[in-house]
Amino acid sequence: MEKSKIEFDIAGVERETGIGKDTLRVWEKRYGFPVPERDEREERLYPQEQVERLRLIKRLLDSGMRPLKIVGLEVPELNGLLRKLPDDTAQQSADLSGYINLIKSHQASALRVALSRALLKQGMEEFLSKTISPLNRLVGEAWMRGELRVFEEHLYSEQITQVLRDAITSLHHPSDTPRVLMTTLPGEEHTLGLLMAEATLGLCGANCIMLGIQTPIQEIVLAALAHQVDIVVLSFSSAIPVLQVKSSLKLARDALPKKVSLWAGGAGVARLRNVEGVRLMGPLADLALGIEEWRKEHVN
Amino acid sequence: MEKSKIEFDIAGVERETGIGKDTLRVWEKRYGFPVPERDEREERLYPQEQVERLRLIKRLLDSGMRPLKIVGLEVPELNGLLRKLPDDTAQQSADLSGYINLIKSHQASALRVALSRALLKQGMEEFLSKTISPLNRLVGEAWMRGELRVFEEHLYSEQITQVLRDAITSLHHPSDTPRVLMTTLPGEEHTLGLLMAEATLGLCGANCIMLGIQTPIQEIVLAALAHQVDIVVLSFSSAIPVLQVKSSLKLARDALPKKVSLWAGGAGVARLRNVEGVRLMGPLADLALGIEEWRKEHVN
DNA sequence: TCCATATATTTGTCCTAGACATAATTGACA
DNA sequence: TGTCAATTATGTCTAGGACAAATATATGGA
Numbered sequence: 001m002e003k004s005k006i007e008f009d010i011a012g013v014e015r016e017t018g019i020g021k022d023t024l025r026v027w028e029k030r031y032g033f034p035v036p037e038r039d040e041r042e043e044r045l046y047p048q049e050q051v052e053r054l055r056l057i058k059r060l061l062d063s064g065m066r067p068l069k070i071v072g073l074e075v076p077e078l079n080g081l082l083r084k085l086p087d088d089t090a091q092q093s094a095d096l097s098g099y100i101n102l103i104k105s106h107q108a109s110a111l112r113v114a115l116s117r118a119l120l121k122q123g124m125e126e127f128l129s130k131t132i133s134p135l136n137r138l139v140g141e142a143w144m145r146g147e148l149r150v151f152e153e154h155l156y157s158e159q160i161t162q163v164l165r166d167a168i169t170s171l172h173h174p175s176d177t178p179r180v181l182m183t184t185l186p187g188e189e190h191t192l193g194l195l196m197a198e199a200t201l202g203l204c205g206a207n208c209i210m211l212g213i214q215t216p217i218q219e220i221v222l223a224a225l226a227h228q229v230d231i232v233v234l235s236f237s238s239a240i241p242v243l244q245v246k247s248s249l250k251l252a253r254d255a256l257p258k259k260v261s262l263w264a265g266g267a268g269v270a271r272l273r274n275v276e277g278v279r280l281m282g283p284l285a286d287l288a289l290g291i292e293e294w295r296k297e298h299v300n
Numbered sequence: 301m302e303k304s305k306i307e308f309d310i311a312g313v314e315r316e317t318g319i320g321k322d323t324l325r326v327w328e329k330r331y332g333f334p335v336p337e338r339d340e341r342e343e344r345l346y347p348q349e350q351v352e353r354l355r356l357i358k359r360l361l362d363s364g365m366r367p368l369k370i371v372g373l374e375v376p377e378l379n380g381l382l383r384k385l386p387d388d389t390a391q392q393s394a395d396l397s398g399y400i401n402l403i404k405s406h407q408a409s410a411l412r413v414a415l416s417r418a419l420l421k422q423g424m425e426e427f428l429s430k431t432i433s434p435l436n437r438l439v440g441e442a443w444m445r446g447e448l449r450v451f452e453e454h455l456y457s458e459q460i461t462q463v464l465r466d467a468i469t470s471l472h473h474p475s476d477t478p479r480v481l482m483t484t485l486p487g488e489e490h491t492l493g494l495l496m497a498e499a500t501l502g503l504c505g506a507n508c509i510m511l512g513i514q515t516p517i518q519e520i521v522l523a524a525l526a527h528q529v530d531i532v533v534l535s536f537s538s539a540i541p542v543l544q545v546k547s548s549l550k551l552a553r554d555a556l557p558k559k560v561s562l563w564a565g566g567a568g569v570a571r572l573r574n575v576e577g578v579r580l581m582g583p584l585a586d587l588a589l590g591i592e593e594w595r596k597e598h599v600n
Numbered sequence: 601t602c603c604a605t606a607t608a609t610t611t612g613t614c615c616t617a618g619a620c621a622t623a624a625t626t627g628a629c630a
Numbered sequence: 631t632g633t634c635a636a637t638t639a640t641g642t643c644t645a646g647g648a649c650a651a652a653t654a655t656a657t658g659g660a
Binding site for chain 4: 601602603604605606607608609610611612613614615616617618619620621622623624625626627628629630
């Protein structure tokens with residue numbers, strides 16, 4: 001059997017690249033790329049190479065470049081631009097580059113062991129702030145530059161997840177206050193930020209109720225009532241468009257009872273100014289601070 | 301401040317309900333529902349009630365009903381239909397209803413404890429086949445009928461995940477063969493099936509490399525090469541359209557080297573007939589069988 | 601009466617082409 | 631050099647039409 005050519009329909013390209021169908025069509029008209037083949041029904045068929053090129057473009061867009069400048073560039077030029085993206089690896093303490101090397105050489109279990117060891121040595125708080133957070137940023141940047149493949153990033157996330165989940169299980173104090181509901185809104189699929197938040201809150205002795213990702217807004221409200229929580233924590237990664245974050249947060253705030261606090265954290269909120277009635281969290285330490293303040297206000 | 305009306309734009313409705321924008325527009329024309337309000341720009345604004353109603357419709361659709369019969373029905377009628385959906389609870393051994401009750405009363409930690417206990421008592425294999433699998437089906441059906449809210453289902457998934465992950469960590473034998481890469485394709489977001497598969501394969505002493513969910517096809521190929529795996533396992537939940545499963549599987553098979561086996565499992569493949577070069581797995585036990593056969597063929 | 605095959609209907613997703621608010625960039629001016 | 635206004639770029643929405651694949655219904659034969 002001859003190896004048939006690998007081609008994606010427009011829905012497949014949207015899934016694989018994260019670029020919407022409308023956007024793909026309008027790029028074709030405006031920038032002359034991608035220009036897919038057509039099947040007998042005149043429907044677009046994107047060959048593998050174009051999808052690969054779109055992935056490079058998506059990365060550059062996510063790191064702040066503008067379509068006009070880069071959609072239409074050939075693969076070598078795109079790679080050239082990717083290499084020029086900022087690289088903090090040098091500034092960072094050398095110990096982090098050890099992790100990066102483990103990721104690049106696909107040594108999953110060694111990576112997991114190294115992370116567990118660091119956790120034991122540093123303690124959770126320092127582990128999160130000095131190791132995981134900067135490592136996340138490093139990995140994110142390396143991925144942007146194309147030094148890490150998607151599958152390597154996936155493997156990395158999986159190991160962090162395992163280490164953190166393990167640690168979190170060991171610090172459960174189910175009866176404490178405040179009661180905190182944790183989840184993300186539909187569209188936000190990243191678990192890592194949520195897990196880091198859970199670890200931080202767990203340390204403070206908060207009673208975390210983890211709902212996982214992508215809970216519809218109205219379900220968050222119902223869950224908040226059913227579990228009688230004091231605080232709802234939503235996590236946003238930097239992958240989500242700011243616009244979407246803002247409007248979703250407003251909807252959530254309106255839908256939740258006033259007495260329930262709404263906190264938003266993660267890299268995705270750094271770009272936000274201010275949202276009425278929502279507490280925006282910067283670094284993880286803000287969460288601990290928030291819990292402290294909440295306790296002061298509820299001493300009765 | 302007056303509580304402003306909660307309304308979603310068409311993209312928000314797509315995220316919240318999983319119904320595509322094109323579909324929403326064409327339903328409006330064909331069935332007269334949903335008919336959203338419009339903003340000053342003539343863009344659709346869906347009020348909360350319509351979104352809620354769409355969620356009910358989506359559930360009925362997912363359980364096999366046809367749009368013509370149900371899009372356009374009012375909420376009470378929809379609920380009536382939901383209640384008529386099949387209910388296996390009665391047939392199942394009574395012990396499972398205990399779990400359901402824990403879910404409905406939102407006792408997360410009690411549920412987790414009960415599950416861990418069952419795992420210890422039954423052993424992994426029986427735990428998966430006699431408890432988790434039927435429980436998943438029960439929960440799925442109860443959710444379809446509207447007896448469980450989304451957030452309750454989320455909470456349930458989270459507890460299962462924790463119990464399974466805990467168990468999996470304890471059975472790592474990293475140097476064994478065959479080497480198995482595990483992930484889902486873009487569009488498939490369900491982790492549970494993947495975790496259950498990992499537990500089963502881990503029991504057989506296979507060397508599982510877990511990539512998490514939603515790995516682009518080309519990345520799967522790269523990962524398979526980098527990790528020199530013998531088998532790639534993809535998991536499909538019943539939430540994914542059959543059409544999408546079939547075309548994705550074909551693409552993946554074409555993209556992977558011939559010497560790498562491709563296995564597909566999960567509720568989503570039950571509806572498939574046959575895909576060239578792909579081994580379709582029914583129950584979890586098939587995986588164990590597959591590993592056994594693989595070992596027989598590779599005794600050199 | 602039951603099953604297989606042919607015909608009709610239903611349904612999701614794709615198409616083109618155009619519009620416009622918001623974000624980012626450029627230019628003018630202090 | 632910094633600030634504000636004008637301009638351009640960009641994603642996402644609109645409408646209305648088309649069609650293949652999936653499903654339902656009718657038909658014929660054992």
